[in-house]
Amino acid sequence: MDSFFQKLGNAVLMRWKQENFSLEKFPGIAMDELRNNPPASHVDLEKFLRAFLLDDSQPSQTESGFGEPEIIVYENPRFYIQLLFWMDGTTAIHQHEFSGAFHVMSGSSIHAQFEFEKDTAITPHFRVGDLRMREISLLETGCTVPIISGRSCIHSLFHLDTPSITAVVRTQHDPGTGPQFNYLPPHVAYDPVFSDPLTLRRRQVLDVLEQIQDPAYLDLVLEMIQELDFERGFHILQNCMGHLRDSGVWESVYAAFQKKHGALALGIESTLDECGRRDRIKAMRARISDPEHRFFLALLLNVRTRGDLFSLVAQRFPEESAIDVIIRWSEELLEETDCGVAILDAVFPQELDIDFDDQPGVFLAALRKILDADFKVPMGFPEDALEPVRSALAESSLGLLVGENDT
Numbered sequence: 001m002d003s004f005f006q007k008l009g010n011a012v013l014m015r016w017k018q019e020n021f022s023l024e025k026f027p028g029i030a031m032d033e034l035r036n037n038p039p040a041s042h043v044d045l046e047k048f049l050r051a052f053l054l055d056d057s058q059p060s061q062t063e064s065g066f067g068e069p070e071i072i073v074y075e076n077p078r079f080y081i082q083l084l085f086w087m088d089g090t091t092a093i094h095q096h097e098f099s100g101a102f103h104v105m106s107g108s109s110i111h112a113q114f115e116f117e118k119d120t121a122i123t124p125h126f127r128v129g130d131l132r133m134r135e136i137s138l139l140e141t142g143c144t145v146p147i148i149s150g151r152s153c154i155h156s157l158f159h160l161d162t163p164s165i166t167a168v169v170r171t172q173h174d175p176g177t178g179p180q181f182n183y184l185p186p187h188v189a190y191d192p193v194f195s196d197p198l199t200l201r202r203r204q205v206l207d208v209l210e211q212i213q214d215p216a217y218l219d220l221v222l223e224m225i226q227e228l229d230f231e232r233g234f235h236i237l238q239n240c241m242g243h244l245r246d247s248g249v250w251e252s253v254y255a256a257f258q259k260k261h262g263a264l265a266l267g268i269e270s271t272l273d274e275c276g277r278r279d280r281i282k283a284m285r286a287r288i289s290d291p292e293h294r295f296f297l298a299l300l301l302n303v304r305t306r307g308d309l310f311s312l313v314a315q316r317f318p319e320e321s322a323i324d325v326i327i328r329w330s331e332e333l334l335e336e337t338d339c340g341v342a343i344l345d346a347v348f349p350q351e352l353d354i355d356f357d358d359q360p361g362v363f364l365a366a367l368r369k370i371l372d373a374d375f376k377v378p379m380g381f382p383e384d385a386l387e388p389v390r391s392a393l394a395e396s397s398l399g400l401l402v403g404e405n406d407t
Contacts, residue, residue: 002051002073004042008033009074009081012169021078023099023174027146030101030169039105039167040142068163077172084166086159090282090301092192093131093156093183099149100170104139107164110298110312111145112136114154116189120264124179125191126231128264131183133304138315149174154183158298161291185274187267188234199232203239210243218249225256230264233257241272281397284344288333296329306403323371326401330367334360343367346396349388363389370402 012033019025052058052071059075067084074081079100086107093114112133119129131154139145139157147153147170179191202224209217221240225233237257244250258265281301288294295316303309313322320328330343341348341359348359362382366389369375394402 002043002048004037004039005073005081008037008039008169009076009079011037012079013076016078023149023171026079026171027099027101027148031144031146034101034103034144034167034169038142038144039103043105045106045165073167079169079171082168082170084168086164086166087162088286090159090285091157093154093185094192095151095154095181095183096147096149097173097178097180098147098171099174100147100168101144102147102166102168103144104141105165105167106141107159107161108141109139109160109164109166110136110158110295110302111139112156112158112302114156114183114185116151116154116183119189122230122264125194126234127181127189128187128267129189130187130267131185131189136303136308136312138312149177151181156302158302160295160298162289184271187271190231196232196235199235203236206236206240210240218244218247218253222249222253222256225253226260230261233260234268237268238272238275241276277397280345284397290332293329293333296326296333300397300400303400306400309400323368326371327364327368331360331364334363344397346393346398349385349392352382352385352388354382354385366390367393367401 012029015029015033016022016026019029059072059080061072062070064070067082068087069085071083071085072080073083083105093112113135114131115134116127117130117132119127121127147168149171179193181189182192183189206217206221209220221236221244224236228236237254240253241250244253254269257268278301281297285294285297288297299309299312303312310322313325317325334341334343336342337347339347340350341356341363343363348354348363352362354362361378362385365377365381366386369377369386370390370393390402393399
């Protein structure tokens with residue numbers, strides 16, 4: 001067992017015992033001890049990993065799939081300390097059934113915090129309401145953040161570096177604070193632990209019918225949406241949305257869902273649209289390794305206003321203007337695709353009659369003009385290009401860039 005984490009755990013245990021193991025006091029104790037003895041400053045990662053791999057005297061390990069991987073470095077019946085390695089991890093928006101604190105031991109992350117308001121329970125495992133971002137920040141190595149069990153601490157992390165490592169001091173379980181909901185912005189909360197095998201198998205059967213292009217597929221989905229309860233209907237819509245849109249029948253299927261469930265269905269379409277947007281950005285992250293570009297994707301995934309994006313870029317790159325950084329990233333990410341010149345999934349408007357070799361320059365100049373109204377476009381810039389480029393960006397993962405700075 002690593003001596004540093006043994007001492008850290010014992011210090012937490014001694015102080016918590018003096019507070020009669022109060023769950024309310026535990027996050028503050030964990031925060032204090034992590035700040036007093038930050039793992040980022042005291043743990044030699046290379047030596048730690050060597051000892052973990054070669055020395056059998058380690059705390060009992062779990063079979064948890066959380067982390068890439070998770071390592072238990074201290075254990076006690078009431079709490080434990082874990083290291084979570086993140087190679088390509090982006091946590092869902094979630095809450096916890098435990099409390100404590102986490103410390104950025106290596107790497108950095110975008111940390112977004114939320115609140116869930118005006119919510120209605122559909123089942124014990126599914127709720128609808130309004131998920132609103134409360135705060136977004138950049139966590140650098142050495143930062144320590146409290147974890148409060150329950151809905152007062154809804155958050156997500158987008159890890160920027162490979163690997164990012166967090167040290168977590170946490171209780172085993174805080175009674176009465178579950179389920180440990182995950183959230184789909186802007187309107188849905190669901191229990192990821194709850195299992196509905198029937199819905200799972202139905203989704204899998206629908207996937208088979210889609211793949212074999214069964215002519216009955218679309219009619220079957222419509223019938224299911226007309227018959228199923230709200231929770232199961234939502235999961236079928238989520239599963240089938242892409243194919244229904246490609247087939248041109250999404251509006252009629254969603255109208256059936258709305259007709260069946262009335263006011264409860266308000267906001268579900270925007271939630272499913274946001275699921276699709278976030279999935280596209282996560283898929284792009286899987287093929288992008290440059291740390292700065294991953295930071296850009298993290299911002300596009302998480303921030304809600306252009307002003308917030310500029311602020312976080314300026315925080316990480318204080319020696320450059322935020323607009324200069326964004327234009328540089330866009331130029332680096334620009335590539336030729338089967339659909340034409342593209343920046344990520346924003347494709348240069350094909351309706352513009354511009355030579356292929358000139359499209360990158362026009363694309364970047366138009367983007368800079370959108371970001372900075374005072375920018376003087378170069379001589380020969382086509383006046384009719386600005387609005388089509390704006391529309392192309394608005395329909396892509398870069399849509400945030402065309403929004404107003406203060407919205």
